[in-house]
Amino acid sequence: MLNIGIIGATAYTSLELIKILLRHPEVKISFLGVRRTDRPKISDIFPSLQGQIELPCNSIQEKEVPDNLDVAFITLPPTISMKYVPHFIQKGIKAIDFSADYRFQDSALYEKWYKARHTDSTGITKAVYGLPELFRDKIKNTQLTANPGCYTTATILALAPLLAKGLIEPDDIIVDAKSGVSGKGREAREDTHYCECNENTEAYAVGGHRHSPEIEHILSTQTGKSVSIQFVPHLIPMNRGILCTIYCNPKIRTGASALNDEAALNIYREFYQKEPFIRLKENNTLPKTKDVSHTNFCDIAVKVTEKRIVILSAIDNLIKGAAGQAVQNMNVMCGFKEETGLK
Numbered sequence: 001m002l003n004i005g006i007i008g009a010t011a012y013t014s015l016e017l018i019k020i021l022l023r024h025p026e027v028k029i030s031f032l033g034v035r036r037t038d039r040p041k042i043s044d045i046f047p048s049l050q051g052q053i054e055l056p057c058n059s060i061q062e063k064e065v066p067d068n069l070d071v072a073f074i075t076l077p078p079t080i081s082m083k084y085v086p087h088f089i090q091k092g093i094k095a096i097d098f099s100a101d102y103r104f105q106d107s108a109l110y111e112k113w114y115k116a117r118h119t120d121s122t123g124i125t126k127a128v129y130g131l132p133e134l135f136r137d138k139i140k141n142t143q144l145t146a147n148p149g150c151y152t153t154a155t156i157l158a159l160a161p162l163l164a165k166g167l168i169e170p171d172d173i174i175v176d177a178k179s180g181v182s183g184k185g186r187e188a189r190e191d192t193h194y195c196e197c198n199e200n201t202e203a204y205a206v207g208g209h210r211h212s213p214e215i216e217h218i219l220s221t222q223t224g225k226s227v228s229i230q231f232v233p234h235l236i237p238m239n240r241g242i243l244c245t246i247y248c249n250p251k252i253r254t255g256a257s258a259l260n261d262e263a264a265l266n267i268y269r270e271f272y273q274k275e276p277f278i279r280l281k282e283n284n285t286l287p288k289t290k291d292v293s294h295t296n297f298c299d300i301a302v303k304v305t306e307k308r309i310v311i312l313s314a315i316d317n318l319i320k321g322a323a324g325q326a327v328q329n330m331n332v333m334c335g336f337k338e339e340t341g342l343k
């Protein structure tokens with residue numbers, strides 16, 4: 001049994017993580033770290049956990065890290081995470097960070113978008129981007145995994161097969177993305193108040209969302225081409241789920257080499273043939289957030305229209321977009337079967 005710690009146990013993503021880890025046969029949650037100092041039981045914070053785990057939470061204010069952990073999940077916000085991650089790394093503990101602090105290997109790019117100095121220059125260069133479908137071999141051997149963002153997971157998984165084959169223009173891609181409100185976290189904010197987001201749909205951060213450079217950075221690194229996207233996220237009135245509709249231009253439009261629906265789908269079938277969490281939609285069915293809710297699946301469809309190729313992907317932002325993907329990464333890092341605890 002591996003001993004697991006969660007740093008930031010009061011987060012939405014931590015609740016999902018705890019639920020998954022409780023049904024994982026190879027691990028035991030032994031430390032829950034929170035910023036408050038009154039040592040609440042986790043079931044007092046999340047009453048749905050009552051009767052399943054009664055562990056008290058410890059304060060992380062002193063940054064004292066227990067020695068007996070095998071894996072630590074850090075579910076703190078960006079710029080806060082990097083203050084904690086190095087303590088685990090120094091003690092030889094495997095760490096999986098949920099924030100953006102280790103997702104860019106380039107600290108200048110991070111600092112431009114997160115408006116903060118990166119204080120762990122060693123960690124940022126050593127961390128591996130935790131998208132197992134693309135980087136499994138590197139994740140196997142790393143001590144520090146940067147769990148991807150939720151929009152980025154849905155977008156990268158949708159685009160990677162066609163970009164890898166060089167079949168779409170890499171610099172003319174439009175990503176129209178919609179997310180449920182839990183994507184913005186549990187902390188109270190004006191735009192996530194019930195009266196603000198209920199019965200409302202709106203775009204936000206047009207041209208300035210921080211997942212945009214993450215998508216471009218990872219896809220450019222992976223394909224060796226300069227990938228450029230126009231990313232527009234929307235907040236929609238549901239609790240969880242992400243749907244991305246992605247518009248791209250095929251490199252070849254006419255003739256025998258031009259893609260049709262079946263040829264495009266075959267590329268995805270081949271690219272993801274061994275992936276346990278990718279489901280391709282066929283026979284004119286399309287991804288829906290309901291179909292992936294509370295699961296670690298990413299559902300993908302690809303359609304070749306007269307004008308563009310349209311790719312659709314759906315995930316649960318809290319599971320494949322966060323906690324489920326983190327456990328998938330832990331399974332890879334620790335040599336467990338990748339689906340353990342997740343299916």
Ligand SMILES: NC(=O)c1ccc[n+]([C@@H]2O[C@H](COP(=O)([O-])OP(=O)(O)OC[C@H]3O[C@@H](n4cnc5c(N)ncnc54)[C@H](OP(=O)(O)O)[C@@H]3O)[C@@H](O)[C@H]2O)c1
Nearest residue numbers: 008010011012013035076077098099183185186187317322
């Ligand atoms: N929500 C998603 O769908 C999603 C998806 C992918 C990745 N992520 C990333 O996962 C992480 C957690 O996200 P979330 O949505 O679960 O967050 P959340 O519900 O808003 O919770 C944030 C957590 O961070 C703690 N925290 C905030 N500021 C802190 C500080 N200065 N010092 C110590 N602790 C602090 C909070 O503690 P208190 O309870 O004391 O405030 C809480 O435990 C973030 O990095 C986020 O970007 C989230």
